[in-house]
Every structure is written in C-alpha cells, then in structure tokens.
Amino acid sequence: MLWYRLGLIGVCAWLTLPAAAATFRVGLLHGDAEVFDYELSVIRLALDHAPGPQTLEVVPLPKVPQNRVFAMLHEAHPKINVFFSGYSPEREESLLQVNIPMTRGLLGYRLFAVRKDRMAELSPIDTLYELQQVTVGSGTGWPENRILEHNGIKLVTSQYENLWRMLEYQRFDLFHRGIQEIFTELAKPGRDNLAMLPGVALAMRYDYFLYVSKSRPDLHDILKQGLMKAYDDGSFMDNFRHHPANRAALDQGELDKRQIIWLETPETSRTLDQIPDRYWHLPSQQE
Structure with a gap:
C-alpha cells in the first residue's frame, strides 16, 4: 500500500511539473x-x-x-x-x-507582378488558357510548381533572389506571388517600374x-x-x-473584384482534405 501511495504521489508530482x-x-x-x-x-x-x-x-x-x-x-x-x-x-x-x-x-491566392511597360499588353489575361500562353517566374524547388505545371502553366525557375531581376530583364512575363507577400515585395527599393497585374488572381487549396x-x-x-x-x-x-500583411491582402487584394482562376490540385492527402473549414479563408468571408 505504501508503494502504491508513493507511486501515486510520484505520478501526481510528475503531472504538475512545468513543461520542459x-x-x-x-x-x-x-x-x-x-x-x-x-x-x-x-x-x-x-x-x-x-x-x-x-x-x-x-x-x-x-x-x-x-x-x-x-x-x-x-x-x-x-x-x-x-x-x-x-x-x-x-x-x-x-x-x-x-x-x-x-x-x-491566403498563400494559395496568387497575384502577379509585371513590368509597368507591359501592363497594357498582359492585363487582358483572365482565363487559364490565356495564362498558358505566357511564361511565369517561380522559385526552384517550390512545391506549388507541380500544381502550376499540372495546369499547363509554363514556368521559368530560379532562386528567389534572382527572380525579381529576371522579371525586370523580361526572362519571363509574370511573377506569381502570394497575395499577402506581393505588397511588401513591390514596395522594396528599386522596384518602381514593377506593378501588380489587375483583374485576375490564381487560387489553389x-x-x-x-x-x-x-x-x-x-x-x-x-x-x-x-x-x-x-x-x-x-x-x-x-x-x-x-496583421498589416494580411490587412493589405484582404483590403488591397480585392479578390471580390478579380477573376479568380481556380487550379486543379493533382496531389493532396487525406490528412489535408480533413483539415476543418474553420482553418481556411474563403473570399466571401468577412474576416
């Protein structure tokens, strides 16, 4: 009995120990x-x-x-x-x-950075077919590349630090960025001749x-x-x-005013599919 009591006391003490x-x-x-x-x-x-x-x-x-x-x-x-x-x-x-x-x-909603002098040429894009006719910059090894390529989007890939310069030099036509990233990135010094393509957004789960x-x-x-x-x-x-990045994404991103091109996701998992809807944002939600 004494052993049992000491054991119980030990268990209780262990349960009340602060987490390491x-x-x-x-x-x-x-x-x-x-x-x-x-x-x-x-x-x-x-x-x-x-x-x-x-x-x-x-x-x-x-x-x-x-x-x-x-x-x-x-x-x-x-x-x-x-x-x-x-x-x-x-x-x-x-x-x-x-x-x-x-x-x-929000990361699944993508907007495009573009050279300002090509805005008129590229701004009519609002369908997947039209997007498939141009080239899009993306990072080497980025997992979303398989989603984009599965949907017929032609990618030019490199390390992230090279991609903005490559956009300036017209190595590709558009650079896809997360809706909560693009505003901060376009505001960085030296990117005055770049802008966000209006009227369209990509979306994927x-x-x-x-x-x-x-x-x-x-x-x-x-x-x-x-x-x-x-x-x-x-x-x-x-x-x-x-958070300012999300506030800009939700307010300035204006998803409700954009043609949203939903992409088919070829690879998912049961685990991912079972994540409750409460953890996902939808454009119709008033956050």
Whole structure:
C-alpha cells in the first residue's frame, strides 16, 4: 500500500511539473524577416500559448536552396529544427507536419507582378488558357510548381533572389506571388517600374505548414497545442485580421473584384482534405 501511495504521489508530482523548455530554431528562407513577418508572428503566437517557457530563434538562410533546408531538417541538423513551407506530399510523409494552415490558405491566392511597360499588353489575361500562353517566374524547388505545371502553366525557375531581376530583364512575363507577400515585395527599393497585374488572381487549396523532424515529436506537439489554443481564445483570428500583411491582402487584394482562376490540385492527402473549414479563408468571408 505504501508503494502504491508513493507511486501515486510520484505520478501526481510528475503531472504538475512545468513543461520542459525548448528552443525553436526556425529556418528563414531568403533570410527576409520583413516578408515573412506574419508567419513568424504565427510561430510566436503558438509558443506564447504553449505550456512551458519556449524560446524562438530565427535563423536566416539567404543562400540555402529550399530542398537543402528540408534535408537539414530531416537530418536533424543542429542549426534548425523548425521550418515553414508550402505543402507537398513528400514533406508530409518524411517529416511531422502541423496540420493548421498558417495563412488560412491566403498563400494559395496568387497575384502577379509585371513590368509597368507591359501592363497594357498582359492585363487582358483572365482565363487559364490565356495564362498558358505566357511564361511565369517561380522559385526552384517550390512545391506549388507541380500544381502550376499540372495546369499547363509554363514556368521559368530560379532562386528567389534572382527572380525579381529576371522579371525586370523580361526572362519571363509574370511573377506569381502570394497575395499577402506581393505588397511588401513591390514596395522594396528599386522596384518602381514593377506593378501588380489587375483583374485576375490564381487560387489553389494550398498554404504554408510548420514542419519538424520525426525525431522531435515534442516540438510538433508544442506548436500544434499552441496554435489550437490561439484559435480557441480568438487570438489567432485577431492576429490574422489585423496583421498589416494580411490587412493589405484582404483590403488591397480585392479578390471580390478579380477573376479568380481556380487550379486543379493533382496531389493532396487525406490528412489535408480533413483539415476543418474553420482553418481556411474563403473570399466571401468577412474576416
């Protein structure tokens, strides 16, 4: 009986112990914290709502290709242990994916950057067939490339840091960007001769997800629990509605005034299909 009581006391003490502290080293593609400020705010929100004192370290990776970043994560490289990126079946299979879309699917809505002197030539585009007649810039290794190519869109690919210059030099006609990214990117110095193509948007069921190594299920669980708590107390939606990048996307993006070209998604998963609708934004929703 004494052993049982001591055992019970030990279990109760273990249950009341504070959650162990963890350091989340988040790899930042392109090393651009300004462009990814919203995504970083989602991670901070998750850690603020998670049990235990968690620490966030942002690790800029300006020259590292995305495929190499995932190899580092898979190998449990000490430099990073968390990464956010667009969904792909391979990533879901090889890593632990936190199944809460970070931008509520806004990333799946794409607007096009274009040279201002080609605006009149290209602005009539508002059908998939017309889009298939031009070339579109995209990043090497970006998972959405397969969706775009599956729908007959001709891509010219390179590393992100080269793509804006390639657009200026007319190596391709249009550069697709996430609706919550394009306003910040076009406002950067040296891009005065670029603008956003009016009247049209691409759309696909797609988003950034958080990924960790399968050897670190503790990190996965902390992030998932934190995001779910942030949804439950309303702080996730408050951050989503009021973050400047999203506010610009929802207000200036004017999806309700654009011809939306929905793309067929060739590769998805049962897990992705089962994500509740409450985690996705629809243009008709008043956020």
